[in-house]
Amino acid sequence: MLYLKLMKKILSFPAYGNEELNTVAQTITYLSLGLILFSLIFMATVPFFAPGLFGRFLRQAGIIVPACTGIILLVRRKKLQLAVMALTTLLWLVVTINSITAGGVSAPIVIGYAIVILVSGLISNRTTGVITTFICIATGISIAAAEAAGILPEPITYSPAIRISIYIFFFLMIMTFQRVNVVNMMELIKRSKSNEARYRSLLENIPTTTYINNTDANAKTEYVSPQVEQLLGYPRNAFTDDPLFWTKILHPDDVEKVLAESHRTAETEEVFKMQYRLVTKSGQIVWVKDEAALVRDNENGTPLYWLGTWTDITSRKQAEEQQYDLVNGMTKRTIQLQTAADVARAATSILDINELLPNVVELIRDHFDYYYVGIFLIDEVDQWAVLRAATGEMGTKMIEAGHQLKLEDSSMIGWSLTHKEARIALDVGEDAVRFINPHLPLTRSEMALPLITHGEVIGAMTIQSEKPAAFSRVDITALQVMADLVANAIENARLFTDRVILNNELEAQNEELEQFTYTVSHDLRSPLVTIRGFLGYLKLDAESGDMERFNKDLNRIASAVDKMQALLNELLELSRVGRITNPPEDVPFEDIIQETAALLSVQLEAGNVQLIVSGKYPVIHADRIRIREVVQNLINNAVKFMGDQPAPTVEIGMDDLDSDDKPIFFIRDNGIGIHPDYHERIFGLFNRLDPDVEGTGIGLTIVKRIIEIHGGRIWLESEPGKGSTFFFTLPTAKDQKRT
Amino acid sequence: MAGEPIQVMLVEDNVDHAELVIRTLEEHRIANKVRHFLDGQSALDHLFHRGEYTDLANNPRPHVILLDLRLPRVDGIDVLKAIKESDELKAIPVVVLTTSEAEKDVARAYYNHANSYLVKPVGFEEFKKLMDDLGFYWLGWNTNPHSKE
Numbered sequence: 001m002l003y004l005k006l007m008k009k010i011l012s013f014p015a016y017g018n019e020e021l022n023t024v025a026q027t028i029t030y031l032s033l034g035l036i037l038f039s040l041i042f043m044a045t046v047p048f049f050a051p052g053l054f055g056r057f058l059r060q061a062g063i064i065v066p067a068c069t070g071i072i073l074l075v076r077r078k079k080l081q082l083a084v085m086a087l088t089t090l091l092w093l094v095v096t097i098n099s100i101t102a103g104g105v106s107a108p109i110v111i112g113y114a115i116v117i118l119v120s121g122l123i124s125n126r127t128t129g130v131i132t133t134f135i136c137i138a139t140g141i142s143i144a145a146a147e148a149a150g151i152l153p154e155p156i157t158y159s160p161a162i163r164i165s166i167y168i169f170f171f172l173m174i175m176t177f178q179r180v181n182v183v184n185m186m187e188l189i190k191r192s193k194s195n196e197a198r199y200r201s202l203l204e205n206i207p208t209t210t211y212i213n214n215t216d217a218n219a220k221t222e223y224v225s226p227q228v229e230q231l232l233g234y235p236r237n238a239f240t241d242d243p244l245f246w247t248k249i250l251h252p253d254d255v256e257k258v259l260a261e262s263h264r265t266a267e268t269e270e271v272f273k274m275q276y277r278l279v280t281k282s283g284q285i286v287w288v289k290d291e292a293a294l295v296r297d298n299e300n301g302t303p304l305y306w307l308g309t310w311t312d313i314t315s316r317k318q319a320e321e322q323q324y325d326l327v328n329g330m331t332k333r334t335i336q337l338q339t340a341a342d343v344a345r346a347a348t349s350i351l352d353i354n355e356l357l358p359n360v361v362e363l364i365r366d367h368f369d370y371y372y373v374g375i376f377l378i379d380e381v382d383q384w385a386v387l388r389a390a391t392g393e394m395g396t397k398m399i400e401a402g403h404q405l406k407l408e409d410s411s412m413i414g415w416s417l418t419h420k421e422a423r424i425a426l427d428v429g430e431d432a433v434r435f436i437n438p439h440l441p442l443t444r445s446e447m448a449l450p451l452i453t454h455g456e457v458i459g460a461m462t463i464q465s466e467k468p469a470a471f472s473r474v475d476i477t478a479l480q481v482m483a484d485l486v487a488n489a490i491e492n493a494r495l496f497t498d499r500v501i502l503n504n505e506l507e508a509q510n511e512e513l514e515q516f517t518y519t520v521s522h523d524l525r526s527p528l529v530t531i532r533g534f535l536g537y538l539k540l541d542a543e544s545g546d547m548e549r550f551n552k553d554l555n556r557i558a559s560a561v562d563k564m565q566a567l568l569n570e571l572l573e574l575s576r577v578g579r580i581t582n583p584p585e586d587v588p589f590e591d592i593i594q595e596t597a598a599l600l601s602v603q604l605e606a607g608n609v610q611l612i613v614s615g616k617y618p619v620i621h622a623d624r625i626r627i628r629e630v631v632q633n634l635i636n637n638a639v640k641f642m643g644d645q646p647a648p649t650v651e652i653g654m655d656d657l658d659s660d661d662k663p664i665f666f667i668r669d670n671g672i673g674i675h676p677d678y679h680e681r682i683f684g685l686f687n688r689l690d691p692d693v694e695g696t697g698i699g700l701t702i703v704k705r706i707i708e709i710h711g712g713r714i715w716l717e718s719e720p721g722k723g724s725t726f727f728f729t730l731p732t733a734k735d736q737k738r739t
Numbered sequence: 740m741a742g743e744p745i746q747v748m749l750v751e752d753n754v755d756h757a758e759l760v761i762r763t764l765e766e767h768r769i770a771n772k773v774r775h776f777l778d779g780q781s782a783l784d785h786l787f788h789r790g791e792y793t794d795l796a797n798n799p800r801p802h803v804i805l806l807d808l809r810l811p812r813v814d815g816i817d818v819l820k821a822i823k824e825s826d827e828l829k830a831i832p833v834v835v836l837t838t839s840e841a842e843k844d845v846a847r848a849y850y851n852h853a854n855s856y857l858v859k860p861v862g863f864e865e866f867k868k869l870m871d872d873l874g875f876y877w878l879g880w881n882t883n884p885h886s887k888e
Contacts, residue, residue, distance in 0.1 A: 522809060522839040529838055529859045529866070530755040536863020537762070556755045 016078070023184035025075050028083050030176045031119065032068035032075075035090075038169045039064040049161055056101075056156075064094065088120040088132060096139055102155055104147035105140055108163075111170045113140060118177060213292070213306040217243065217266065222305060231288070231312055233281030251277030251285060269294050269303065275313060287317040329474075336478040339367040343482050347489030351496040357389030360486050364463065364479075365391040371466045372440050374398075375451070375486070376405065376413055377459035385413055385460060394439045413460045416448035420457055422476045422483075423448045426469040445470035449480055451487035458487060515684075516571070523567060523697075527560035534560075570698040577705045582623045584710075586733040589617035589665065592624065593652055596631040600639075604650075607639045612651040618663055619733040626706045627730065631667070633703045634726050638669035641724070645670055658729050662712065668725040674718040683714070747773040747878070748801035750782040750818060751836075752810050756859065760805065760836070763870035774801070779813030782806075783821055786828055801831065802883045805873075806853075808837040808844055816847055823852040830884045834877060 016022050039061040047054045067090045074083035095112030099105060113136040120132035146152050158166070203210050204225050212223040224239040232249065239245050250258055254276040265272040272292040277285050292308025342363050350356040361373040374390035387403040390396070405411045407418055416423050424447045437443070443464040451459040461483050465471070534553040541550035593613055597604075604611055620627070635650055642648045648670065655664040674682065683704045684697075707714045707728050718724035747764070751757040757775045764773055776782040782804075785792040792798045804822070808815035815835070822828045832854040837844065840858050848856050857873065860866050877883075 518839065518841045518843070522837070522841070525838040525859075525861060526753055526756070528861045530753070530759070532862050533759040533866050534755070536867070556758070560755060 016080070020188075021080060023181060024084065025080055026184070027177055027180045028075050028080070028087055028119075029072055030180055031173060032071045032087060034173055034176050036065050036068045038172070042165065042169075045165075046162070050159055053156070053158075053162070060094070064090070084120065085128075088116055091116045091119060092132075092136065092139070096143070099140075099143050100146075100152060102158075104152055104155065105144045108166050108170065109140070109143075111167075115170065115173055115177075118174075207312070209310040211239070211292075211306075211308050211310070213243065213308065215294070215303050215305060219243065228310070231280075231286065231310065232278060246278070249278050249280075251279055253277070265292075272306075272308070275317075285314075286312060287314040289313045332475075333478070335367050336482075339364060340478070340482055340485065342367070343485050347485050347492075350489075351493050353388075353490055353493040353497070356489055356493055357486075360489075361389045361391050361395070361461075364461075364482065368463075370463055370470075371442055372462075372464040374462045375459060376417075376462070377451075377490070378407070378417065378457065379404075383407060385417055388459070398439055412446055412448040413462055416450045416460050417457055420450050420452060422450065422480055424471045424476060426471065440464060442466045444468040447471045447476065447479065449476070449483040451483055451490065453484075453487040453491040458490060461486065516575075524564065527564040527567075530560040531557050531564075567698075570702075574698055574702050574705065577626065577702055577709065582625050584621050584623055586619050586621050587624045587627075588619050589654075589730075592620075592628050592631055593617075596628055596635065599628075599632060600635055603636065603639055607642060607648060609639050609642065609648040609650055611635070612649060614651065614653045617654055617665075620663075620730045621733045622710050622730055623706075627710075630703050630706050630728070633699045634667045637699065638667060638671060638724070641671045642669065643672035645672075655727070658713075660729070662729040662731060664727055664729050666725050666727045668723065670723040673720045673722045673724055674716070675720050676718075679716055679718065682716075746799055746801040746803075748782065748785070748804045749773055749775045750779060750804065750810065750815070751775065751807045752777055753807070756807070759866060760870065763867050764874055766867075777811075779810040779815060779818040782818055783813060786822065787825075800828070803877050804831055804833045805836045806833055808835060808839055808848070816851060819848065819851045819853055832877065832881070832883065834873065 016025060039057070043054075043057045043061040046057045067086070071083045071086050071090070074080075074086065091112070095109060095116060098112070099109040102109070116136055117129070117133050121129040143152075204227070207227070209227040209231055210223070210225040211221060211228075213221055221240045221243045224236050226236055228234070228236055228239060234245070234249070242248075247255070247259060247262075258274060258276045261274055262272060264270075271294075272290065275287060275289050277287055280286055289311040290308060291311075292306045295304050295307050296302060297304055343360055346356060346359045346363060350359060357375050361375055364370065365373040372391055372395065374395060375388050376385035377388045378384070379386050383406070384404040385407060387395075387399050390398055405413050407414055409415045409418060412423055412425060424445070426445050444467055445465045447463045449461045449463070450457050451461060461479075463471075463479065534556050537553050538550060538557070541547070541553055590613075597611055597613075603609075631652075635652075638650045639648070651666075651668045653666055653668070655666060658664050683700045704714050707730070710730055712729040712731070714726065714728040716724055716726045749757055749760055751760065754777070757777075761773050761775065774785075776785065781790075784790040785798055786800065788795060788798065806815050806818060810818065813821075815837070819833055819835070822831065822833060829852070833852075834855040834857060835848045835853045836857050836859060838859050845856050855877075857869065860869055
């Protein structure tokens with residue numbers, strides 16, 4: 001039992017942590033034990049068949065047994081290299097001594113040296129093996145030379161039994177050596193095989209595709225793990241057969257950058273790390289994370305191959321995108337809400353269109369950081385969309401230039417107006433409908449939104465961005481809401497303006513009514529006082545028989561009645577000016593002058609007045625009959641207040657345009673003139689300058705009324721003795737189209 | 740009231756009305772000297788002794804002024820203002836005699852220190868009655884300030 005325990009202890013080896021070293025330790029131990037065993041057996045058995053050799057074998061065992069015990073101890077102390085060297089040296093020593101004493105190089109000696117070389121080769125150190133081999137060869141040659149020279153001692157002749165024993169010893173040693181090594185080798189192979197299977201199964205079951213690429217880009221791909229089939233739908237050999245196959249399924253948008261990075265890392269041998277899209281066999285897009293590193297040889301550092309992984313990050317990307325969309329969308333919605341609120345505030349608080357529209361375009365442009373925003377309104381004749389408000393310097397320029405677009409499909413605005421629909425052009429260059437505008441060179445995307453109120457298109461809004469594809473369907477919805485707000489605000493502003501105009505008209509009419517009442521109470525009363533007063537005297541005249549005074553008083557009554565009649569007629573006329581209007585028409589002003597001249601020919605001739613008509617006249621847009629009345633009244637007045645002018649003339653002409661771009665007409669006379677103090681008063685109702693000259697004081701009031709109804713102005717330049725010039729403005733046919 | 744004839748200044752653009760006023764006043768022999776002016780300018784010229792009225796002897800200042808409101812050249816209210824703003828003239832009573840019943844005119848007249856506001860009545864008898872009373876009151880009962888001249 002004790003013996004077995006001892007044996008077990010001797011045969012158990014310290015773990016070297018390395019299969020190869022373990023094998024070496026085992027081999028050395030077995031060989032050493034074998035050596036001890038055989039030298040003891042030889043020593044014990046030799047006296048029986050060759051008693052003369054006992055001393056020799058005793059010496060031999062005396063060296064081998066302690067030496068081998070020491071070697072075994074060295075192995076156990078983990079001094080493996082030392083143990084190998086010691087064993088090699090011991091064996092060499094034994095073989096060499098035996099070869100010298102046995103009389104030269106013989107077959108057993110050769111086998112002895114072979115065993116020495118084998119043992120020294122146990123340590124994977126080539127140099128040691130080579131040195132040992134050379135030493136053995138040199139020793140052999142030296143012994144052979146010594147033998148040839150005959151200086152070797154007399155050889156010992158062994159009996160056949162000893163010789164076969166020595167051979168058996170050698171064979172057993174070789175067998176031990178071989179057995180230990182082969183068994184361990186088999187074990188190693190088996191173990192590495194199971195390891196590879198384990199790693200491979202690990203590699204081929206993780207949710208990542210692994211690949212090994214040759215450093216030579218054109219060489220076959222060495223390995224692609226089977227997950228690739230699930231990831232991309234293509235068979236593994238598609239990738240291994242064609243090393244560039246993966247580049248062929250890259251997403252078109254990613255090709256450029258991925259190849260660039262791939263070439264760059266191949267050049268610099270840095271780690272390749274990218275996220276990009278691949279298109280699967282079924283056409284789906286897969287986001288992958290690709291990481292590949294160059295693997296080098298452990299010893300000399302030469303590049304061996306690229307080891308890489310493909311990880312599917314599609315769901316992560318989608319989540320990221322969703323989150324981005326969500327945040328982006330929310331930010332955008334917030335801005336849109338803010339803008340909508342601001343636009344709504346402006347829409348409800350600003351009632352003047354001319355103030356509201358510039359406000360709205362600036363609001364929208366600023367909030368969304370657009371390039372340009374403009375509002376077009378349809379003109380009265382429904383033919384043109386006229387730019388009414390626009391952002392920036394370019395906008396101001398376009399408005400000043402009277403930028404307008406036809407109501408037809410030739411422009412984005414025209415299209416949205418005729419179709420009552422919003423439209424976007426994301427890359428405007430490719431959209432045939434876009435109207436290329438030299439004032440807006442940076443526009444890359446354009447949106448046109450119709451302004452609709454009560455189902456009727458009143459205009460359109462254009463929104464332009466410097467970014468390509470700046471608008472989505474959702475943007476249309478949000479901005480259309482704003483466009484609707486604007487449309488309603490415009491409608492409200494228009495209604496309000498109409499009301500203001502109406503209010504002003506009412507106020508003016510009220511004032512006139514007051515004036516009228518006053519007039520009736522004064523100017524109509526005045527002839528009544530005369531009539532009733534002189535009727536009383538008429539009776540007295542008749543009673544007293546003073547027929548002369550009777551006739552005089554009767555005339556006073558008659559003229560007062562006439563005056564009343566005239567007053568009533570003109571008052572009626574005045575009230576008609578506001579109430580009864582003829583539809584305005586385009587009429588050349590020259591026609592009006594000619595018609596009036598024909599009507600007044602008798603008066604002009606009677607007063608010997610020369611009428612001069614000079615200059616060229618535009619076509620005006622007005623109530624033809626009323627304007628004729630104006631000219632007639634003014635010429636009449638001129639004739640009436642000629643005084644004692646020897647060469648009375650009335651001149652009709654045209655001056656420059658006034659600040660509203662309306663033509664200024666004038667009627668000039670060389671009559672008595674009017675003091676500047678009265679220039680305002682003469683247009684008032686019943687204000688007459690000269691009680692001696694016939695008239696009711698309504699004529700100029702009517703004139704002023706007619707001009708003002710047409711949106712014009714009337715004024716005069718005059719001084720006593722220097723004649724008078726009456727100026728007035730009227731809208732032209734061209735003006736009418738613009739507003 | 741030293742027996743010299745009362746000077747009445749009638750400022751009236753309507754000749755018929757002037758004739759009526761003068762005739763009624765004369766009939767009742769209340770006023771023996773009425774001077775009629777057709778417009779405000781000539782009335783003021785007379786009062787201030789300007790233009791054709793520089794001769795003081797022939798153009799004495801009136802003791803009472805009968806003033807119409809709607810006058811050519813210088814309006815009645817402006818005549819009234821000029822009189823009441825003048826230290827020399829403001830003591831002379833000014834009786835507004837007009838066809839206007841408008842409140843605006845009445846207010847403006849009194850605001851500018853008119854001494855009385857009378858509306859010409861429509862009707863012969865009423866007209867005569869007013870002129871009678873006007874004569875009695877302003878030229879009879881009423882004590883006028885002495886002319887400063």
